[in-house]
Amino acid sequence: MEYRDARCITPALEMMNKTSDYCFVMENMLNLMEYNAASLLNASPAAAAKSISEKLAQWSEYYQKRKIAPQFPLLHSVDFSQPADFSGLINFWNEKHKASDGRFSSRTHYSSAKQFFDAVSKGSPLFDQVMGERPNLWLYIHGPTHHWAISAQREAEILLPAAEIFSTIQSLVAGSFKNYPSGKLQEAWMAAIYSDHGWGGKEGDHHYKFSIFSHAPGWKNGYRSGIQANNPLMAVVRPASDIDAALPEEKSFFSVSAGNVLVSTIKKCADDDSVTIRCYDIEGKDTDVQLNFFFPVGKAELINIIEEEGRSLPAPKNNLQLKVGHHPIETLKLWPQHSGCDE
Numbered sequence: 001m002e003y004r005d006a007r008c009i010t011p012a013l014e015m016m017n018k019t020s021d022y023c024f025v026m027e028n029m030l031n032l033m034e035y036n037a038a039s040l041l042n043a044s045p046a047a048a049a050k051s052i053s054e055k056l057a058q059w060s061e062y063y064q065k066r067k068i069a070p071q072f073p074l075l076h077s078v079d080f081s082q083p084a085d086f087s088g089l090i091n092f093w094n095e096k097h098k099a100s101d102g103r104f105s106s107r108t109h110y111s112s113a114k115q116f117f118d119a120v121s122k123g124s125p126l127f128d129q130v131m132g133e134r135p136n137l138w139l140y141i142h143g144p145t146h147h148w149a150i151s152a153q154r155e156a157e158i159l160l161p162a163a164e165i166f167s168t169i170q171s172l173v174a175g176s177f178k179n180y181p182s183g184k185l186q187e188a189w190m191a192a193i194y195s196d197h198g199w200g201g202k203e204g205d206h207h208y209k210f211s212i213f214s215h216a217p218g219w220k221n222g223y224r225s226g227i228q229a230n231n232p233l234m235a236v237v238r239p240a241s242d243i244d245a246a247l248p249e250e251k252s253f254f255s256v257s258a259g260n261v262l263v264s265t266i267k268k269c270a271d272d273d274s275v276t277i278r279c280y281d282i283e284g285k286d287t288d289v290q291l292n293f294f295f296p297v298g299k300a301e302l303i304n305i306i307e308e309e310g311r312s313l314p315a316p317k318n319n320l321q322l323k324v325g326h327h328p329i330e331t332l333k334l335w336p337q338h339s340g341c342d343e
Contacts, residue, residue: 015083019110041076041084045092052093052108066126071119073111086110114327156192158231160185164267166236168275169253172295172336177273220283227262257290261324269307269333276307277332284326291332292319298337305331 040051056072063070076084090108097106111119164185171177211229215222254263256279265278281287296317301310310333313320317337324330 011083015085019087041074041086041089045089048089049093049096056106066128067123068125068127069120069122071116073113073116073120153192156188160188160192161265161267162234163188164265168266168268171268172275173247177268180268182268182270223282251294252292253294255292257292258287258324260285261287261289263291264329271307273336275334275336276303277334278305278329279324279332280329281324281326286326287324289322289324290319291322293334294318296337297334299335301333303331303333305329307331307333 040048040055042048043051052074059072062068076086090110093106093108094104097104099105163181167180167185171180211226213222213225213229215225254266254277256263260281260283261279262282263277263279265276267276268274269276277291279289279291297320300313300320302313302322303310313322313332320332320334322330322332
């Protein structure tokens with residue numbers, strides 16, 4: 001982690017401070033047009049600009065036929081790479097395409113993936129549709145040891161969030177986070193296996209599980225079945241009842257009013273006895289959603305994904321109104337009102 005901080009994160013923060021629109025993403029991304037344009041971008045500004053012009057000419061007819069906005073991405077992606085400074089190429093390109101009146105016939109700049117997709121989706125573009133699940137790009141170099149590690153990771157990806165959710169709900173029902181297993185959960189997350197390549201040979205047995213469903217045409221009619229298959233129902237048998245058990249036979253702990261908004265995380269906040277809830281839109285549309293809780297809320301904030309920079313939200317007793325944009329991840333922080341979990 002120290003290596004990654006020193007080689008990747010710290011230089012990235014310095015670049016962001018230097019250039020406000022610079023974007024640096026730690027994980028690899030797959031770009032459908034140009035996957036890893038490193039060789040092109042690392043050439044001299046003049047050579048890179050020439051190659052980019054040739055690329056744009058190749059894609060021009062494709063864009064025009066499909067009414068796609070003239071936005072073209074170039075992705076620089078290298079494992080454990082330091083952030084690259086492309087200001088030389090950007091300045092060279094923009095000066096070359098700057099008219100006498102100050103306007104640009106073509107302009108390049110740093111961009112996040114979201115900014116690109118928002119720009120290229122304007123109007124009514126006729127994008128080609130790709131159906132099915134994204135394949136495992138690393139499968140061809142991995143062996144059984146990697147398969148075992150991935151299997152363990154997938155199991156952990158189900159069990160650990162479930163453990164956080166049920167531990168949080170149990171604490172809320174009890175009215176106190178006194179017995180919340182923060183240390184055990186932290187240790188489990190730290191030990192979670194991160195999948196990567198280079199785990200060994202290709203021999204051995206590989207086991208896969210497939211779920212086949214029928215649904216109306218379109219992925220929006222089928223994604224829920226896929227999500228459910230990846231998150232199997234787990235039954236917990238506990239014959240002995242708590243003396244003070246007061247829950248009814250049926251009860252919803254959390255729910256959302258919109259079908260396109262999914263709750264992915266419910267957990268105790270790391271710094272205090274508030275509850276963190278994370279949700280996201282899966283269908284690419286702006287939505288006004290109501291989140292319903294089973295416990296009274298005294299205070300609510302909209303925070304960022306690392307649980308900082310809180311912005312106060314109006315919090316009725318057992319529900320909250322929230323605007324969720326297309327494809328974002330929204331994180332909420334809720335302070336329960338009852339004794340033992342107060343702010």
